[in-house]
Amino acid sequence: MLLVHLSDVNEADWISRLAALLGDYPIVSRNDRFNPDDIRYVFVWKPLENAFEGLNNLKAILSLGAGVDALLRHPNLPRSVPIVRFVEDDLTRCMSDYVVANVTMHHRCFTRYRRDQRARNWSQYYPPAARNTCVGIMGMGVLGQDAAKRLLALGFEVRGWSRSPKDMQGVESFSGPDQFEKFLGGTDILVDLLPLTPETENILNYEMFLKLRRGRLRDGPVIINAARGGHQVEADIVRALGDGTLGAASLDVFQTEPLPPDSPLWELDNCYITPHIAAISSPQSGAAYFANVVLDHEAGKPLLNVVDVERGY
Ligand code: NAP
Ligand code: GLV
Numbered sequence: 531m532l533l534v535h536l537s538d539v540n541e542a543d544w545i546s547r548l549a550a551l552l553g554d555y556p557i558v559s560r561n562d563r564f565n566p567d568d569i570r571y572v573f574v575w576k577p578l579e580n581a582f583e584g585l586n587n588l589k590a591i592l593s594l595g596a597g598v599d600a601l602l603r604h605p606n607l608p609r610s611v612p613i614v615r616f617v618e619d620d621l622t623r624c625m626s627d628y629v630v631a632n633v634t635m636h637h638r639c640f641t642r643y644r645r646d647q648r649a650r651n652w653s654q655y656y657p658p659a660a661r662n663t664c665v666g667i668m669g670m671g672v673l674g675q676d677a678a679k680r681l682l683a684l685g686f687e688v689r690g691w692s693r694s695p696k697d698m699q700g701v702e703s704f705s706g707p708d709q710f711e712k713f714l715g716g717t718d719i720l721v722d723l724l725p726l727t728p729e730t731e732n733i734l735n736y737e738m739f740l741k742l743r744r745g746r747l748r749d750g751p752v753i754i755n756a757a758r759g760g761h762q763v764e765a766d767i768v769r770a771l772g773d774g775t776l777g778a779a780s781l782d783v784f785q786t787e788p789l790p791p792d793s794p795l796w797e798l799d800n801c802y803i804t805p806h807i808a809a810i811s812s813p814q815s816g817a818a819y820f821a822n823v824v825l826d827h828e829a830g831k832p833l834l835n836v837v838d839v840e841r842g843y
Contacts, residue, residue: 620815
């Protein structure tokens with residue numbers, strides 16, 4: 531039996547889509563009456579504290595989130611049950627759309643021309659060619675590699691940084707803490723697609739911004755964070771956007787979400803804020819993914835996209 535425990539999203543929509551795809555396989559919501567011993571899979575988003583209570587026969591926990599940092603911090607998470615995270619083409623495409631939109635906006639100096647427009651100033655500054663602009667992607671997993679492919683097709687120079695080296699045609703690979711500075715030193719537009727772990731917390735800070743390449747983008751290097759707010763020190767971003775250490779920032783995620791009304795980030799004309807919408811898990815394609823996880827595993831196939839709990843992603 532599959533138990534659905536989704537907070538803060540349209541749970542009924544997910545259940546009806548999943549039920550249609552699961553055939554005879556039973557599905558219940560947390561408000562239904564059921565015997566906890568019958569639950570083999572629990573599908574969660576923002577699970578309440580008692581979400582796993584009495585679920586002693588779980589085969590897998592299914593995470594609606596692609597990122598599992600919050601789930602791994604759940605105080606009552608059953609540590610021995612595998613967690614399957616959301617990895618799916620529509621979500622990946624959506625994230626790459628966000629990355630491409632923001633990279634191209636900054637590459638074409640959107641902030642500068644908007645300021646000029648407001649000042650009725652006609653100033654013909656020509657942005658550098660894409661081939662002379664390097665996008666550095668932190669996190670070369672499912673999302674980072676797809677974004678890299680899309681940016682390469684647009685002619686950008688692309689480099690990636692991950693824990694282990696990658697062999698991707700056209701992308702210069704950097705790995706581990708030892709190669710981090712070298713990676714930053716050739717990056718004009720930094721894209722963050724890392725998971726949130728103890729190693730990556732607060733990684734986007736003022737000292738790090740100082741290490742990005744200067745001179746290619748006339749108004750300074752740019753950061754784009756579509757990963758997790760826990761990566762960024764927001765006071766440092768405000769300072770760097772104000773003193774020219776950074777030319778601009780696109781932020782989809784924040785230390786506190788929703789972003790509090792008194793955050794100074796709202797006021798900055800070189801800060802582009804979106805409300806954690808870069809890539810949402812849509813019920814249309816998501817239900818098919820999770821129904822397959824259950825049916826395939828019931829048919830004896832191994833679970834895919836299982837989180838390494840020790841690594842934290
Ligand atoms: P993934 O496939 O697990 O990839 C993670 C990448 O980060 C891997 O390349 C990994 O290196 C690298 N990495 C992890 N820790 C590192 C470290 N300490 N130093 C250097 N590299 C490190 O994850 P994904 O599916 O691409 O998703 C990435 C993140 O995007 C998620 O965790 C989530 O937080 C975020 N996300 C945000 C949204 C949104 O709407 N804003 C939507 C979906 C996901 P290895 O390859 O060597 O393991
Ligand atoms: C969204 O942020 C996700 O991790 O899926």
